[in-house]
Amino acid sequence: MPIIIYAILEASPANESISHIIQTLSVKSGIQFELLTTNELIAIVSTKTGETSAICQEEVLRYAAIIDAIAKQYSILPMRYGSVAASHADVKALLEKNSDSFIKVLKKVQNKEEYSLRLLFSHQHQVDHLNDEDIAPTQSLPEILQGDTENKKYLLNKYRKHILEENRAKYIEHIQSMLVRDLQKITELVEFNKKITHAFIVDAVLLIDRSAKSELLAFVAHLQSIYPEHNVILTGPWAPYNFAQIKLE
Numbered sequence: 436m437p438i439i440i441y442a443i444l445e446a447s448p449a450n451e452s453i454s455h456i457i458q459t460l461s462v463k464s465g466i467q468f469e470l471l472t473t474n475e476l477i478a479i480v481s482t483k484t485g486e487t488s489a490i491c492q493e494e495v496l497r498y499a500a501i502i503d504a505i506a507k508q509y510s511i512l513p514m515r516y517g518s519v520a521a522s523h524a525d526v527k528a529l530l531e532k533n534s535d536s537f538i539k540v541l542k543k544v545q546n547k548e549e550y551s552l553r554l555l556f557s558h559q560h561q562v563d564h565l566n567d568e569d570i571a572p573t574q575s576l577p578e579i580l581q582g583d584t585e586n587k588k589y590l591l592n593k594y595r596k597h598i599l600e601e602n603r604a605k606y607i608e609h610i611q612s613m614l615v616r617d618l619q620k621i622t623e624l625v626e627f628n629k630k631i632t633h634a635f636i637v638d639a640v641l642l643i644d645r646s647a648k649s650e651l652l653a654f655v656a657h658l659q660s661i662y663p664e665h666n667v668i669l670t671g672p673w674a675p676y677n678f679a680q681i682k683l684e
Contacts, residue, residue: 437483438526440518441468442502442511442674445541446477450509453477460504464497471523476530476537479505483519506674510545512537512681513674529683536681544678547624547642550651550671554610554637554658557666607636610662614639621650626677636665640677648672 444450457468457479471478495516502513520526530537611627614637618625624642628635643651651669659667 438480438520438523439483440514440520440526440529441479441481441498442505442513443479443530443537443541444477444509444511445538446472446475450477453479453509456505456508460501464501466501471526471530473527473530473534475534478526478530480520480523480526502674506548506672510541510547511674512540512544512679513676515676533681533683536683540679540681543624544642544675546645547675547678548645548648548672549640549642549675549677550669550673552614552637552639552641552655553635553666553668554614554662555634555666555668556636557664610636614658617654621647621654624678642675642678645672 444453454470457470460466461468466481468479468481471480498516502511505511506513520529615625618641622641622643626640628638628640641651655667655669
């Protein structure tokens with residue numbers, strides 16, 4: 436039967452208690468977990484049975500909750516939902532073939548947690564921003580845009596939208612550069628999502644030492660105080676999904 440892979444961690448003295456935690460998790464979840472080990476790594480797995488339900492939101496959330504419970508106590512490389520091998524032997528082969536890559540990432544995420552930090556334009560700020568009539572006063576307009584014909588009005592409207600977008604981009608760039616500067620006092624592991632919607636100013640994930648949580652919370656509180664017109668959202672801690680990307684062999 437197929438083997439579901441939940442997480443990978445180092446076979447180190449610090450992780451010797453994992454078998455006890457897995458037994459407790461098996462009782463709570465009703466899933467029989469196993470540990471497959473090599474000289475350097477441990478994989479937390481279970482056997483996929485015929486009674487396993489079809490993929491649904493509840494099943495995905497259940498999987499995520501299992502990984503979250505493990506990540507709260509151990510530094511792990513979390514596997515995405517649907518990570519399945521054909522057999523126990525295939526799991527061990529996966530660990531052995533990718534051992535160096537797995538260990539490198541595990542060292543990177545050791546004693547660290549992932550957070551999501553988002554800064555969004557509030558609805559009212561968006562409305563005020565888009566209704567700014569002083570963006571392009573008549574006296575500063577290029578001569579080609581001056582006039583009151585329908586064509587001039589159309590071009591003027593396009594020009595104003597262009598200026599608004601340009602100002603918006605500069606505003607976002609300013610906040611992001613400030614954010615990076617201040618976050619680097621906490622961690623250098625920050626990644627920005629470049630494909631974001633019009634409402635976002637910042638959509639970032641960061642990996643911090645567990646001991647730096649209070650510093651992060653203080654920074655977010657400061658961010659809320661200097662940008663009360665925006666929505667600041669911090670979520671986490673999460674298992675380090677975004678910082679555990681590996682190209683498997």
